[in-house]
Amino acid sequence: MAATLTVIPGIAEPRPLKPAAAPGTGLDRKSDLRALQAADLRLAGIFYRIAKANAALCQTLVPATGLILHSRSAYLGQYEEAAAELFGFEAAIGVEGVLPGSPAAAFDIPDTSSLTHIAAANVRSATTVQQALRTIEQAGSGGSVDVSLADRGRQRTLRIPTERICAGRVEAQVSATDNAGTDGQTIQVTTELMNRLPEDDQLAAVVAHEFAHIVLDHPDRLTRAGVARGLFREFGRNRRLWRQTEIEADRLSAYLMANAGYDPRAAQRFWLGAGRRVGGGLLASGTHMNARQRAAMLAREAAAIAQIEARPIMPELLTTRDMPLD
Ligand SMILES: [Zn+2]
Incomplete structure (x- = not known):
């Protein structure tokens, strides 16, 4: 446990993910990002299921929506442009995906959506995913949270119900x-x-x-x-x-x-x-x-x-x- 792992954004193939031997073409970078997105959503889905089913065993619970977030700053260097093309990133934090069966799954939220507001708070320049999640947790303690999304120039606000799951x-x-x-x-x-x-x-x-x-x-x-x-x-x-x-x-x-x-x-x-x-x-x-x-x-x-x-x-x-x- 407590292993220190380094993020190295250098992966060349969609499945299996492998360290890049050489800088990829624009197309390769997009498939790298799609592969990483699939891995993120798979892992998040497994965690969400465990954290929800074991709520009775946890000392700290948080309100969750099932929105999986990622930050533009996670894709630097050779992946920056491809990430912006794929995911929009009209704000610093984007919706990487929505977990099936979660409250957010009741809405149609494409992965080109970016987070502009959580309740009254402007989060366009939120620095980390963790910071955005904390804002959702604070705003969502009453059973739902108002989330404003920008998606290819379109702006909308959704009231997403929350459910209490284990923190983590x-x-x-x-x-x-x-x-x-x-x-x-x-x-x-x-x-x-x-x-x-x-x-x-x-x-x-x-x-x-x-x-x-x-x-x-x-x-x-x-x-x-x-x-x-x-x-x-x-x-x-x-x-x-x-x-x-x-x-x-x-x-x-x-x-x-x-x-x-x-x-x-x-x-x-x-x-x-x-x-x-x-x-x-x-x-x-x-x-x-x-x-x-x-x-x-x-x-x-x-x-x-x-x-x-x-x-x-x-x-x-x-x-x-x-x-x-x-
Ligand atoms: Zn261990």
Whole structure:
């Protein structure tokens, strides 16, 4: 967890995403951007489903619309022009897509739409997606939010209902390495790892593991426990506490998946397959169990879950999150 991933906007093919060997033509850049858009929406859809179905398990809920936003500033350099042609970007933040089944899906909102106002606030020059989302969350706490959109010269305002889901967000990181991580608020998954997980249930296992760290407040609790994040995490007490949070995240992930209607056994398949390579040397260190141990533990949780009919399941593990790690 808490892996630092770098955004490298250099991808050459629609599927699978690959680092560009040479600068592409204008057409290639557009297919790169379409591929990245598909990855963003796939990841966001999985996260939204997990964050909605597990609302009862979260300490912090936020009003959500199902609008997936992106910022013009995310596409710099050789992608700037193609991004403007594809997505319009008449303002700093655009609507990258709308999640099926979400409140915003009731409206026809093309991906050429840009966000000009949220309620009374002018957000034409909002600096980040996170800032725009915070404004939506503040304005949408009453059950709906007025969103003004510019689309190819047309301006309109929609009143979009909101629904309460767990706080958190996801980002697909363009990278040729396999990794996933969270800082406690944002979950990052690399495009390389996504490409190797065509099965949504396995990608959901990755998202659920990282999200479990957020639900269990691990990043803050590790910080409060004075656990080093760097090299020294592999020694002594650091190592023991890191390992404990990894085991807890694995165990809770099975419940988060089941509550959202994903097959919790997919986590086991992940660790016996693509997951064996994730994080490079990270898995070899003492902080994570080996893939076989993880798979066996997840299989036990999945078997326990299969005995329970009611949803959402509130596992006992949740009661540990208010305790200091020691
Ligand atoms: Zn982890």
